[in-house]
Amino acid sequence: MPEINILEAIRQAIDEMMALDERVFVLGEDVGVRGGVFRVTEGLLDKYPGRVIDAPLAESGIVGACVGAAMNDTLPIAEIQFADFIAPAFNQIVQEAARIHYRSNGDWTMPLVIRAPYGGGIHGALYHSQSIEAFFAHVPGLKVVAPATPYDAKGLLKSAIENPNPVLFLEHKKTYRLIKGVVPDDDYRVPIGEADVKRPGEDLSVFAYGLMLHYCMEAARLLATEGVSVEVVDLRTLRPLDTGAILASVRRTSKALVVHEDNLTGGFGGEIAALIGEHAFEHLDAPVMRLGGPDVPAMPFAKPLEDAFMPSPAKIAAAMRRLAAY
Amino acid sequence: MPEINILEAIRQAIDEMMALDERVFVLGEDVGVRGGVFRVTEGLLDKYPGRVIDAPLAESGIVGACVGAAMNDTLPIAEIQFADFIAPAFNQIVQEAARIHYRSNGDWTMPLVIRAPYGGGIHGALYHSQSIEAFFAHVPGLKVVAPATPYDAKGLLKSAIENPNPVLFLEHKKTYRLIKGVVPDDDYRVPIGEADVKRPGEDLSVFAYGLMLHYCMEAARLLATEGVSVEVVDLRTLRPLDTGAILASVRRTSKALVVHEDNLTGGFGGEIAALIGEHAFEHLDAPVMRLGGPDVPAMPFAKPLEDAFMPSPAKIAAAMRRLAAY
């Protein structure tokens, strides 16, 4: 089994699902001839003519059309070119897609996937670097997935396409080509809603997803050389959150650190920290710590500013040390 | 000094600021002849012709036009008819208004107020009952205010209009006519960013805002008869959050409960609980508890379902008792 990167894993998932089920189609800006600005859909238009559709430059229209299509027996995959540009579609996602099953008392379903490349560290400046999960992981009726490895990305995307609910599928841009891994040939799935212990440990638990998962792994390897055993839990799905796995880990290690790239205040880390604080209170030997992006509007373009914004393995290792020493 | 309700307090604040500064104007659906669907702007068109403007039915356009106007030496107040309908303006608020000062490196300012009537318990069903603060309190560059009393509403709105930053001003619909209070005649301000202890207590601290503040007060009065002394802190501003006041209260009482009407998971209560858990860890005698709306898409129309959704004084009192007994 050869190694592939995340971008290829995602392309394979779409390709195989389009081959498997004629109802699957892709709608987004530049997804056709151009194969998407990141080349995720490259080659798919030739294989599936009429089912890879270049949309007008209008995100609300893209998601809105997919919401409609999902109600007429198709399985749409909407591509948002950069997660930052999902904002015009907020109404269609939050007020429509997420509420259609509930508001119709279970009559209609909404088998919709919205793919959105997010995250920074790629010199994308304020509007091509954002993390958007906090806005959507708050929304009942939506599922929010954020894989960190090719295996998970492929297996989770297939699950998302088959799922009868709207799934926001977050792909960290910096991991697209950076992160490689072995992916089996068989038609497997990774279930939505299950966290995964990517590195078992004894002294403290770290919770992360996407690019930060890898930075946490790196920091954990460093800490191991210093005699601290860090458990790294890949959340993989943010909604529904695998609270069982989170609490089980903290109850064992008694210390917890939550890491995300998104702005700290009001970020999704607050939810995780609050859950731990409430439901593992008696097990905690230290305050639940959070490490997030700073509370500035977004990541600037200039390298020194971008570096100052991004959580790094070094900053994470420092937080781990502080927590271990508590 | 006669008692007025919150709706009147808000109208007075707008009226007095329009009289004080010619640059203040109001833009929104039905704000003119109709005086707004809640009658907040009633009578203002006659007093300030040309400065109370009925907008086309387009929230992104309303906020977008106000963003532009704020850059040309006026002080716009955008009215969103119901907070639920702010979703189409999400892009203009989050990506534009909140980031204009930062992205221009401090060159441009954004003295914009967006008023939005929010909250439930008024038989408004899924789309006329929502709480929206979590989406916006997460956004650096925005200020988010949510007063609970006529005094605070008037004083905070005046501060918001004068503030050079975009302020989302959340008005709980159920408090509009329900909550009355004395408001002085003088031209006072309530500063943005300061919480207020509405009821001092010893045994536990409760943090709330808007309608829930009043429900917490009611529950606290009940608990007092049971011998439990509850401190009720009115957050008033959600961003920037008055962390000093929150931590000071918890450090004294050693127990904390956060209450909001918005859906629990990913709600702003998570941020407050996480902050307390991290920065008052050594003082805590019990887990920080949260009481929020259930994790269903929104509040249904049918009375039994609406009642099942809404946090009530009884539910809050029960949570207080659990916390006190911990």
Added chain:
Amino acid sequence: MAVSMKNTSQGVGSAANTDIAPAVMRDMFRSMLLARALDERMWLLNRAGKAPFVISCQGHEAAQVGAAFALDHTKDFTLPYYRGLGTVLVMGMTPAEVMLALFARAADPSSGGRQMPAHYSSRRLRIVTQSSPVGTQIPHAAGIALAEQIRGGDAVAWTSFGEGTTSQGDFHEGINFAAVHQLPVIFQCENNEYAISVPQKMQMAVKSVAERGAAYGIPGVSVDGTDVLAMYEATRRAVERARAGDGPTLIEARVVRLTAHSSDDNDRAYRSQQELRAMRQHDPIARFATYLHEHDLISEDEERDMRQVIAAEVDSATDLAERAPLPEPETLYDHVYAP
């Protein structure tokens, strides 16, 4: 491309040159009467304190019934907005189902009492669930039609909205999408000249919403929406175009809003007595009644019988719905996610 249909003077007679069978015309009339009777009953129930919220189709009946009669009830999709009572009755929703929603009963097929009344939905009838933020259904209609095109079917997606709603970005994005892909959609704008209190001239700088069709390269047709036969004809042509693969049509139905915006509104604050009186001259039901009688298509007795049957239907729908149980509190947690 805006085509204004001849508006017959005083809103009487019909502009349509049509070969609709008399029995069909009587069916249309019946649907209009039923919509009106239900609507009026809802107001009575509201005034009696039994229904907290009513929003009306009164004045829009001809536009809705005429259009819906031109659709294929076995396969077409409708995405009606909150005034679409006439639409959903023709598409197969029953008076009892409508009343169950009014009273927010558990058996309400639209939402199980979760949504406000007039947020119609029935998967079985392909009436697509609606929200309150206006205009979101317009891209949905385009998407349903896109799926139809992908799947090789020939169903049409029909959607309605008010003229105020044409100011929303979703109107623009939805129609543009449908136009680019020549999708089988009919966009019906029911122009009653007000968005709550905001008059058309504060909403747009054009005289007719039909003028907007040209911006998308699709036909924009302005029809007297109080003329049920003209509405039927215009919609029939749009359906033909759509099924033939010639793309969407924007139909402006010029109607009157005979009530306040909703039971929470008082339109005397912004409409003069004179204006209200003039508007009432355009009641689509009175107009069609006159037409039917003048052309001997219905007798006085037949009309009276029809109205009696309808009144009984409305009575029994109301009774049934009032007696039906409210949802159980625990059901609050149902259907957040599909299994």
Added chain:
Amino acid sequence: MAVSMKNTSQGVGSAANTDIAPAVMRDMFRSMLLARALDERMWLLNRAGKAPFVISCQGHEAAQVGAAFALDHTKDFTLPYYRGLGTVLVMGMTPAEVMLALFARAADPSSGGRQMPAHYSSRRLRIVTQSSPVGTQIPHAAGIALAEQIRGGDAVAWTSFGEGTTSQGDFHEGINFAAVHQLPVIFQCENNEYAISVPQKMQMAVKSVAERGAAYGIPGVSVDGTDVLAMYEATRRAVERARAGDGPTLIEARVVRLTAHSSDDNDRAYRSQQELRAMRQHDPIARFATYLHEHDLISEDEERDMRQVIAAEVDSATDLAERAPLPEPETLYDHVYAP
């Protein structure tokens, strides 16, 4: 109301019947040359690994310069999009300022190195800060004009965007708002027939964006955007209308995108060699040079001198900017809120 201006054959000469002074024409030419020279230098710096991102005005210079010459540089506002290098140079931004943004330097007046290059801003010059999500500036332009109306001033708000951006809801909402209130705004759509790889026919079902003016009850004018004099004339008329209180104008400038979408794009994946070759025949700079020479408005020597001065200007701007310091890391936290 769409008015198509006569497109002179082969894109030479000028369609404008104008009385522009020769010195002003030479100034226009100079601005176009400067924009092109800066733009080309940016690509060189990008290919040399010194500038991570470039997005071009090449092919749009005549549209931008012609329009900006019709504005009042002491009071009008511009809200140019990322291709608006020609616009901002005419409005007063210096080459050094442009280069400071390219290198993300602390002294970049647009954003202090926070935004990608080509997100122009200068409060002093009333060049309004732009974001990357396309189309958001269109309602801003309407709002600036609304404030102007409220304050009783007579400044005009001018904004630009691509034809792809006309698909966004904000295009619709912004223009509609300006039309309803007859605001002094000029909406310039620079139609280069592509949105990254998506051709115009997948973006809209109309041939010309100018056709959309009618949907808002405002003039829609289609101009050969490679003809700087025609652009000047069309904009001058729109400015007159705006200042006279007659409301907004939508101007479609038909231009060519002579480069890939940006330095991250490879347009040979979706444009044929033949198409690229044909497009290069419409270079607005070659066209205006020919015109000036044919009408004896500039000599070969004058042009050569002009180009030399510009080259030196670009050199020194590049030097200055390259040597300027990057922002300090701590400044990340500055200006989240205004004091």
